[in-house]
Amino acid sequence: MIEVKSLVKTFDGFRALDGATLKLENGSVYGLMGPNGAGKTTLLRHITGVYRQDEGEILIDGEKVWENVAVKARIASIPDDWFFYGQATIKEMMQLYKGLYPSFSVERYNALKEAFPIDENKNIKYLSKGMQKQVAFWLALSSMPDYMILDEPVDGLDPVMRRRVWGLMMEDVSSRGTTVLVSSHNLRELEDVCDHVGIMNHGKVVLERSLLELQDNMVKLQIVFKEGEEPELLGVPVLHDSKMGRVHTMIVRMCPESALNAVKRYEPVVAEAVPLTLEEIFVYEMGGLDNEINSILI
Amino acid sequence: MIRLNYRDSKPIYEQIEEAFKKLIISGALKKDERLPSVRALATQLSINPNTIQRAYNELENEGYLYSLKGKGNFVSGLKDNSSEKIEILIGEIAERMKEAEFLGMSFDELVLRVKEAMG
Numbered sequence A: 001m002i003e004v005k006s007l008v009k010t011f012d013g014f015r016a017l018d019g020a021t022l023k024l025e026n027g028s029v030y031g032l033m034g035p036n037g038a039g040k041t042t043l044l045r046h047i048t049g050v051y052r053q054d055e056g057e058i059l060i061d062g063e064k065v066w067e068n069v070a071v072k073a074r075i076a077s078i079p080d081d082w083f084f085y086g087q088a089t090i091k092e093m094m095q096l097y098k099g100l101y102p103s104f105s106v107e108r109y110n111a112l113k114e115a116f117p118i119d120e121n122k123n124i125k126y127l128s129k130g131m132q133k134q135v136a137f138w139l140a141l142s143s144m145p146d147y148m149i150l151d152e153p154v155d156g157l158d159p160v161m162r163r164r165v166w167g168l169m170m171e172d173v174s175s176r177g178t179t180v181l182v183s184s185h186n187l188r189e190l191e192d193v194c195d196h197v198g199i200m201n202h203g204k205v206v207l208e209r210s211l212l213e214l215q216d217n218m219v220k221l222q223i224v225f226k227e228g229e230e231p232e233l234l235g236v237p238v239l240h241d242s243k244m245g246r247v248h249t250m251i252v253r254m255c256p257e258s259a260l261n262a263v264k265r266y267e268p269v270v271a272e273a274v275p276l277t278l279e280e281i282f283v284y285e286m287g288g289l290d291n292e293i294n295s296i297l298i
Numbered sequence B: 001m002i003r004l005n006y007r008d009s010k011p012i013y014e015q016i017e018e019a020f021k022k023l024i025i026s027g028a029l030k031k032d033e034r035l036p037s038v039r040a041l042a043t044q045l046s047i048n049p050n051t052i053q054r055a056y057n058e059l060e061n062e063g064y065l066y067s068l069k070g071k072g073n074f075v076s077g078l079k080d081n082s083s084e085k086i087e088i089l090i091g092e093i094a095e096r097m098k099e100a101e102f103l104g105m106s107f108d109e110l111v112l113r114v115k116e117a118m119g
Helices: A041-049 A092-101 A106-111 A129-142 A159-176 A186-191 A211-217 A257-265 A280-287 A288-297 B012-025 B036-044 B049-061 B079-102 B105-119
Strands: A001-011 A014-024 A027-033 A055-060 A076-078 A147-151 A179-183 A195-203 A202-208 A219-224 A238-246 A247-252 A270-275 B065-068 B073-074
Touching: A001 A041, A014 A027, A014 A041, A014 A055, A014 A195, A014 B079, A027 A041, A027 A186, A027 A280, A041 A055, A041 A147, A041 A179, A076 A129, A076 A219, A092 A106, A092 A129, A106 A129, A129 A159, A129 B012, A159 A186, A159 B036, A159 B049, A179 A186, A186 A280, A195 A280, A211 A280, A219 A257, A257 A270, B012 B049, B049 B065, B049 B073, B079 B105
Parallel strands: A014 A202, A027 A179, A027 A195, A076 A147, A147 A179
Antiparallel strands: A001 A014, A001 A055, A195 A202, A219 A247, A219 A270, A238 A247, B065 B073
16 A cells, blocks of 8 residues: 655645655556646655655655665556666666565566567667667566556557556556556556545645545436526536536436436436536636636636 | 447447447347456456446446356346337437437427338
8 A cells, every 4th residue: 555645745845746645556557647746756755765855755555665675676667757767778687677576576577578579688878768668667577566656657658558557557556456656647548557546736745535425426418408498407417507508518426326316306308418528527626627728718 | 249449438338238238139248147356347348347346336236247146147028128228228218319319300200210210
């Protein structure tokens, strides 16, 4: 279990983390989203023990991470600027990983050659950005970690490789109970692979939910009422209501069935419940809609 | 075998559920046949194993599947739950009929045309 409690980190007077709190059960896949500059990377760098917090606490299975080799040996990380030695080949980096991770499996490394068709004797420096990412995944997966901390990991990977990498990750999650914390702007992809999501903004985690809960408790209703009727909906928690022609689009904090039941008595001409995508949840939670409208008005 | 449609507004677990229902009802998956393991399907589709598990749980609740501990999920016989299934189908057909009515067809006309279409 990863527990981050009220983390504060200040860079040159700027509070990059401002009381960030997050909890991640073992075996779950947690997607961290948030606008640029929200503090996602800073948070991940604390969890992998790169940064030391000013205030707050990070516990992995109850132990502190900072300068704790035993805990860090259980965490594989793919940061956005993945490190390799300037002259190293893939095979040489593999030797380094093998030394760092007691759980490293050479067998797995060899098996994964099929998934990552790159010559292991190549100098990593001469590989393309996407191929370097592949190498990072190759070595991280071979390390057989309990925790994977990934910062925008599939950036630069081609669509086939993205699917393959996520497939391999999901296999690890289901067979070994690997815990994954991943930050990404690709909400479509997060929706597939995550069971929990967190939204960060201004150095805080502002929303943290299981995806099931989100899908079951929030729904988009598209309703057309009878001509001339605009009933006040009683007992329906409407978060957002927009109207185009006669069609109302409402974001309602209810499960789809009860939302439809609740509006039935107003005898709408059309009533449809559509589940929200992560992208929509993100937009509503961030008040992005208002921003959008403002920018058009200006 | 299972294809996900990312433009579909239905949640993924529902899409998986429906895909398996189709395979079972059409007989492509036979009684007592083993379904792919959660792990295999999660790997193949690159989606969270919990999502697959949820689809399997729902299928089991609706009587399409039975699970044996440590062995996996298997297709149940169809007969014992056919009445329930018919209820579901009627709901779906009614939904479609409403759509057609919305497009301006009368109920009688609809029934007639559907009869024709069924041969």
